[in-house]
Every structure is written in structure tokens, then in C-alpha cells.
Amino acid sequence: MTSSHAASLAPMEDALATLLDGVAPLPVERQPCEQAEGRVLAAPVVAALDVPPFDNSAMDGYALHHEDAGQRLPVALRVAAGAPGERLERGHCARIFTGGQLPEGADCVVMQEKVQRVGDEAVIPADIPAGDNVRRRGRDVRAGAPLLDAGTRLDAAALGHLAGQGIVEVDVHRRPRVALLSTGDEIIDPGKPLAAGQIYNSNRPMLKSLLERFGAEVVLTRSVPDSPEGTRDCLKEAAEVADLVVSTGGVSVGEEDHVKAALETLGTLNLWRLAIRPGKPLALGQMEGPGGTPVRFVGLPGNPVSSYVGAWLFLRPLLGALQGCESMAELPRLWARSDFATSTGPRQHYMRVRLAFAPQGVSALAFSDQNSGVLSSCIDADALAVIPPHCEIAPGDKVECLWLRTW
Numbered sequence: 074m075t076s077s078h079a080a081s082l083a084p085m086e087d088a089l090a091t092l093l094d095g096v097a098p099l100p101v102e103r104q105p106c107e108q109a110e111g112r113v114l115a116a117p118v119v120a121a122l123d124v125p126p127f128d129n130s131a132m133d134g135y136a137l138h139h140e141d142a143g144q145r146l147p148v149a150l151r152v153a154a155g156a157p158g159e160r161l162e163r164g165h166c167a168r169i170f171t172g173g174q175l176p177e178g179a180d181c182v183v184m185q186e187k188v189q190r191v192g193d194e195a196v197i198p199a200d201i202p203a204g205d206n207v208r209r210r211g212r213d214v215r216a217g218a219p220l221l222d223a224g225t226r227l228d229a230a231a232l233g234h235l236a237g238q239g240i241v242e243v244d245v246h247r248r249p250r251v252a253l254l255s256t257g258d259e260i261i262d263p264g265k266p267l268a269a270g271q272i273y274n275s276n277r278p279m280l281k282s283l284l285e286r287f288g289a290e291v292v293l294t295r296s297v298p299d300s301p302e303g304t305r306d307c308l309k310e311a312a313e314v315a316d317l318v319v320s321t322g323g324v325s326v327g328e329e330d331h332v333k334a335a336l337e338t339l340g341t342l343n344l345w346r347l348a349i350r351p352g353k354p355l356a357l358g359q360m361e362g363p364g365g366t367p368v369r370f371v372g373l374p375g376n377p378v379s380s381y382v383g384a385w386l387f388l389r390p391l392l393g394a395l396q397g398c399e400s401m402a403e404l405p406r407l408w409a410r411s412d413f414a415t416s417t418g419p420r421q422h423y424m425r426v427r428l429a430f431a432p433q434g435v436s437a438l439a440f441s442d443q444n445s446g447v448l449s450s451c452i453d454a455d456a457l458a459v460i461p462p463h464c465e466i467a468p469g470d471k472v473e474c475l476w477l478r479t480w
């Protein structure tokens with residue numbers, strides 16, 4: 074009986090292919106840049122302006138023509154940042170400040186520490202090359218050049234770059250709307266007293282946090298009773314409002330696990346049971362929303378670590394695809410030296426590890442208890458060490474790790 078299990082577990086690659094099959098980015102909307110952090114560009118942005126828009130000084134000092142260096146020059150101009158450009162005659166210099174527009178006729182700047190000021194004149198050292206301490210127009214960005222690619226997730230640097238062009242609005246994909254269902258008669262909300270046999274719902278806030286980090290908007294949360302009707306009703310309600318329905322618990326083989334059967338009354342179960350640990354009974358499927366729109370379904374196993382790992386491995390790429398964000402398709406990978414010994418059976422193991430970076434290399438330090446009910450293993454976990462099926466790992470062996478300190 075149990076020996077047939079391995080054969081019926083889908084490998085990770087099949088699961089990802091099923092998950093992403095036919096997924097297209099959500100419609101485009103215009104968004105003020107001020108509210109666009111974490112959103113994904115739907116179209117490339119081309120620079121309209123040179124940045125910087127004019128040659129300017131990189132230092133507080135004196136601007137001059139380089140052939141006038143090595144002399145005592147009258148200080149003919151004063152150029153503060155923000156002042157319009159002026160003309161500097163040969164044989165003169167200009168007092169200038171960082172960011173000030175380089176006067177026409179000047180081609181270099183000498184920092185003030187190297188200049189001796191004598192009344193209205195400045196003694197300039199010799200041999201200053203043309204271009205010294207000058208930031209040329211268009212050095213950072215040239216007008217007409219690509220600024221940001223479609224599919225870029227807007228982070229701090231990208232938002233700064235857009236603002237540098239004077240851009241205030243961008244076209245981004247709509248945020249995926251997610252309904253988050255917590256199944257289990259034993260699960261209650263924090264804030265209420267615990268009765269015998271009950272536990273608090275830790276999956277909901279954990280997954281809400283991850284979903285938002287991956288760019289989603291959680292539009293509905295429900296606590297779902299362990300009954301066929303209750304599960305079906307909640308799935309139906311969720312499919313009315315969401316692009317993606319995520320549930321936790323109720324996907325294993327017990328009589329109290331109703332999610333798969335309920336899903337099949339409303340849509341299709343595309344894949345169930347994977348060769349991964351944790352997360353074996355994970356279920357993938359789809360339903361229809363209003364007007365026949367596709368609604369994706371991911372049923373995460375109830376154990377908190379199975380939910381946590383399942384969110385990184387499945388919800389992240391799915392939400393990336395719904396937002397047109399290529400870089401979310403796979404987690405960044407790196408190799409590290411294990412500090413642990415382990416062996417795997419038919420399932421690929423995703424071990425929670427802390428990474429220690431040292432000059433000799435990176436070490437993967439595994440949390441001592443890797444059970445899927447032990448959420449402490451995820452605290453401080455920088456990465457998931459991927460141990461392939463039927464594999465022996467000894468301390469010192471290289472293991473591939475998926476980096477989790479990302480969005």
C-alpha cells in the first residue's frame with residue numbers, strides 16, 4: 074500500500090509546469106509612482122531627459138578652463154546649485170558648488186581644498202585635466218535610451234530613477250487579488266481564549282505577509298469549518314472575488330480533509346501530492362470566477378512549515394506570472410557547505426537553513442528540528458537547502474540553497 078506512494082508523487086518540475094500553465098499577466102492600470110512600490114511595469118519606460126540634464130560640478134570649488142590652471146585667476150562668477158548657467162571668460166575662474174551648472178567656457182573644477190584664496194583671486198594648482206570633477210550631461214541616463222524594462226518590479230532604485238525623469242505615473246499590472254482560506258475546526262483567531270483541542274491560526278498572518286510581499290492584495294480571509302458544505306461555500310465565495318484562492322489544511326487523506334472534493338464540485342483539481350518535503354499533499358487546481366474568468370487554486374497543507382515553504386515555492390512564481398514579473402519565476406540560488414548530515418527518500422527536501430558568510434565561503438546551518446509542524450525552523454531561515462530525492466549529505470558537502478531574503 075505505502076510502497077505505491079512514491080510512484081504517485083509528482084516531481085517539482087511537473088508541479089511548476091501545471092501551476093503556471095496558461096497563466097497570463099493581469100490587466101494594466103495606471104498608478105501614481107508614489108503608490109507603485111513593489112508593482113511590476115507593464116511596458117518599458119524610455120528616458121525622455123538626459124540625467125544629469127546639464128554639465129555640473131562634482132565638488133565645492135572653482136571652475137575654469139584647464140589651460141588657465143597653474144595661475145592666479147580673478148574670481149569672476151559665483152555659481153550655486155539651482156542657478157541658471159552663465160559664461161566664464163578665459164583667464165578667470167568661477168566659485169562653484171556641488172551640483173552647480175558648469176559655466177560655458179569652463180571645462181574643469183578644482184576642489185576648494187587645493188585652492189588658495191587671496192581676496193578676489195584664487196591660486197589654482199597646475200596640470201588640471203579637462204573634465205576633472207565635472208559630471209557630464211547624460212552621464213547617468215541619455216534621452217531616448219531604455220530606462221526600465223517591462224517586467225521590472227519597482228524598488229527603491231527604480232522609483233528614484235523614474236522620479237529623475239520627472240515621471241509621476243506608470244503603467245503596471247493590476248495586483249493579484251487573493252482569497253485566503255484557513256480550514257480546520259481547531260483553528261481560532263488570536264485574541265480569543267483557547268479551548269481544549271484548539272490552536273491559534275498562525276498560517277493566516279504568515280501567508281498574508283508573504284502574499285503581500287509577493288505583490289498580492291489579500292481581499293478576503295475566511296475560517297473554514299471541516300465540512301463538505303462549509304468548504305464548498307467558502308471556495309465559491311472566494312472564487313467570486315479573487316484571481317487566486319489559497320487555502321491551508323484539509324488536503325491530506327483524512328475524513329476531515331474536504332478541500333479537494335469541494336474543489337472538484339466547483340472546478341478542477343489539476344495535481345495533488347508532490348515528491349517534496351514538506352508539502353506532500355499540496356493541491357493545485359482552478360475554478361471559474363464571474364463571467365468565466367479563470368481563478369487559480371493552491372491548496373497548501375495545514376502544517377505551518379508546509380504552508381510557509383509552499384508559499385515560497387508556488388505562490389511566489391504564480392504571483393510573479395500574474396504580474397508579468399520574470400525575476401519572480403525562480404528564487405535566487407547559491408551553493409553552500411552543509412553543517413549537517415541527512416538523507417532523503419523519494420521526496421526532495423527543502424531544509425530551512427541559516428547562511429553564514431565567511432571569507433572561506435558560505436555555510437548552511439540547518440535548524441535542528443526540520444519537522445513540518447515546527448515553525449521555529451523558519452525564523453532566521455535565510456534559505457531553503459534543496460536536498461534531491463534519494464541523496465546522502467555529509468557535513469562539508471555542497472548543497473544548493475534557495476535564497477529567501479528577497480521579494
Ligand SMILES: Nc1nc2c(c(=O)[nH]1)N[C@H]1C(S)=C(S)[C@@H](COP(=O)(O)OP(=O)(O)OC[C@H]3O[C@@H](n4cnc5c(N)ncnc54)[C@H](O)[C@@H]3O)O[C@H]1N2
Nearest residue numbers: 255257273274275276322323324325330353374375376379
Ligand atoms: N495518513 C496520512 N496522514 C497524513 C499524511 C499522509 O500522507 N497520510 N500526510 C501528512 C502530511 S505530510 C501533511 S503536510 C499533513 C497535511 O494535512 P492537511 O493539509 O490535511 O492539514 P490538516 O490536517 O488540516 O492540518 C495539519 C496540521 O496543521 C495544523 N494547522 C492547520 N491549519 C493551521 C493554521 N491555520 N495555523 C496553524 N496550524 C494549522 C493542524 O492543526 C494540524 O496539526 O497531513 C499529514 N497527514
Ligand code: MOO
Nearest residue numbers: 351352353379445
Ligand atoms: O508534507 Mo508534510 O508537509 O511532510 O508534513
Ligand SMILES: [Mg+2]
Nearest residue numbers: 323325327330
Ligand atoms: Mg488533514
